[in-house]
Amino acid sequence: MTSMDIFKLFFNHDLRLDKLAKRNANKTKEEVEATLDDFMQPDPTFSKFYITGTLLKDEKFGINVLDKSKAILENLNLVFKNYQFTATTNDSFNSLTNGLTNIQIGEALIISDNDRLPEIDLATLTIDEESKVGHKKDEIRSVIESGAYLLYKEPAHHGFDLHLFSEENIYPRLFEAFKPLVDKEFRFFSINNKRMRSERHFYFETWTLDNPPHGAEEVFSETEI
Template sequence: MKTILLRFPPQRHAVVSAPEPSVLKYFYEEPALLEPVTPDADPDARRREDRSDLPEGTSVPLDDLLDTRDAYRGYLAGTNRADDAVGLTTLPAEAYVPPLLAAVGQAWWGECTTNGQVEELDDEAVRGRLRGPTDTAVLVTAEAPVPAERIAAVAGRARRRALSSLRSLLDTAGVVFFPEPAHDGFDWSFFSASPMRDRLVDALQRRPTENVRRFALPYQRARSESKFYFETWQLTESPLPDYIEEV
């Protein structure tokens, strides 16, 4: 009997490369003077062309011009490189929601919706808003309930035209958050009555997220579009510019 040997080609295994890490970016300005006459009040460099000065004939109250109380400003943005999506809320919720809640550490939360309704939020609702603020105009956290009229006063108005109301709100609120439309989803900007940078960086370091890199950098060093999106061209540099801190 003749033996027939069958030869099979070697088995090929598909090579699956790991997705590129997503990127969380925390821009901070501490302290930040709330000044209504500046043309660069918006922390998001992507929309600089949309900024305009106050209309001709608009007067700024003298008390506002002389008010030099410090505020602390932050902006959280993200890029989901695996899904090719841009916006903080395109990242896994665990990458930013638990660290943000830990850094804030306030007991009470409330929001004003896009239709002007002010309501108190429980923990589950807060987490939901942070993941997807589709109907949120402003999100507020404090040690105790904040009067609804103070929250409503900063909602639905151009930011620079509501700075007096924002100062008043920060007298009683811990942090005031604003959802910022991104290319895919939302970013979050915020103003705090007390420094946030060290608390938020520490909270991020204590809660690493798989396949997400986190960076903190001063807003004043990243005001151009290319620097706002530094992850598209600088992550391969070694070392990164000294003002970009990986946390």
């Protein structure tokens, strides 16, 4: 088998922002009781994207193992051109690629186009696989409500994936950034995560690459959004 990158962009749109809030059991009576004005307002939503890949020949999993890993990160960097990048360690970087190179797996970058950062301890955003402390919903909500994006360097089987949280739906920008990479050795799948029901579906490329499950659409050079 010749070398082939299988690149997957999972998307979830219109997720309710209140799902990133603490549970009702921990709220005060005042927080639980919504006013009529609150009730009449549309529910604020957010989007999240999971970016992963498989080097099919070796069945290795992670963005970093792909032949075009450098190009993927460079194109993603262009999506956030002229933004500021602050790590959960409070270190600042001049580009997304530089930031991802310097942070550890489980850490994240806060991507902002202004000087305003969420008023939280950024270190609390770090995920810890050993202690099983995962994503903290309240902290994530604080970031995206501030107008910033949150990009995690997620653990993968053979390195790392990327997990992006955004208050706005930036799928079109991501789609246009990655589509130019498509060629005979780089296959790009856009995937509605709500339709992926199991780990077997997540890794569909290992058993049904040319007949992907419902919700996974292959992107070609002529594909339009």
